[in-house]
Amino acid sequence: GQSLEQPSEVTAVEGAIVQINCTYQTSGFYGLSWYQQHDGGAPTFLSYNALDGLEETGRFSSFLSRSDSYGYLLLQELQMKDSASYFCAVRASWDSSYKLIFGSGTRLLVRP
Amino acid sequence: DTGVSQDPRHKITKRGQNVTFRCDPISEHNRLYWYRQTLGQGPEFLTYFQNEAQLEKSRLLSDRFSAERPKGSFSTLEIQRTEQGDSAMYLCASSLVGVRSTEAFFGQGTRLTVV
Numbered sequence: 001g002q003s004l005e006q007p008s009e010v011t012a013v014e015g016a017i018v019q020i021n022c023t024y025q026t027s028g029f030y031g032l033s034w035y036q037q038h039d040g041g042a043p044t045f046l047s048y049n050a051l052d053g054l055e056e057t058g059r060f061s062s063f064l065s066r067s068d069s070y071g072y073l074l075l076q077e078l079q080m081k082d083s084a085s086y087f088c089a090v091r092a093s094w095d096s097s098y099k100l101i102f103g104s105g106t107r108l109l110v111r112p
Numbered sequence: 113d114t115g116v117s118q119d120p121r122h123k124i125t126k127r128g129q130n131v132t133f134r135c136d137p138i139s140e141h142n143r144l145y146w147y148r149q150t151l152g153q154g155p156e157f158l159t160y161f162q163n164e165a166q167l168e169k170s171r172l173l174s175d176r177f178s179a180e181r182p183k184g185s186f187s188t189l190e191i192q193r194t195e196q197g198d199s200a201m202y203l204c205a206s207s208l209v210g211v212r213s214t215e216a217f218f219g220q221g222t223r224l225t226v227v
Binding site: 033035040041042043044045048087089097098099100101102103104105 | 116143145152153154155156157160167168203207209215216217218219220221
């Protein structure tokens, strides 16, 4: 099976940098995705890593280490609108459905 | 709006009643997924379609649940004889299998409350 662990809550100050970690266990790893979800909203795709290293998209970066079964999402120049829940999710390499297995989410609170 | 749309956004029903939700995926997407999300948790996979074929169902999907995707377009999820434990957000997602099949687009969800 698959399981993911991420911190339940993180608090940071506007303008700062915050890192949200995710460790996973999976029988066959295909890739790690990150989604953002505001209260009452839809999960929206942020980034995806299949290979080791850093992927950068504007203020958001995501890192993966396959050997450590570990990844993180880095948010820079935090803004109040970044207050949301952030989910890491994996796909299994053997699974042709491409369904996502999600962690429980990290609630990010950005303070002024 | 060309995103994934779901209807209704909210549904309150009495225990034992049947409910049906609708999902309209992004038109060119051939895969459609249903997930369930409870408070403080991540979405959990329920079932998925490739075009009109339902290819996998989670063990979470009891026989009170049924999903269809006629003609490979919109999809419906029906829950019969609802129970309080069915209260959750039901999310629909669609994707296009291919190079960018890593990205799934989610709808706003239908929040079901069973009283």
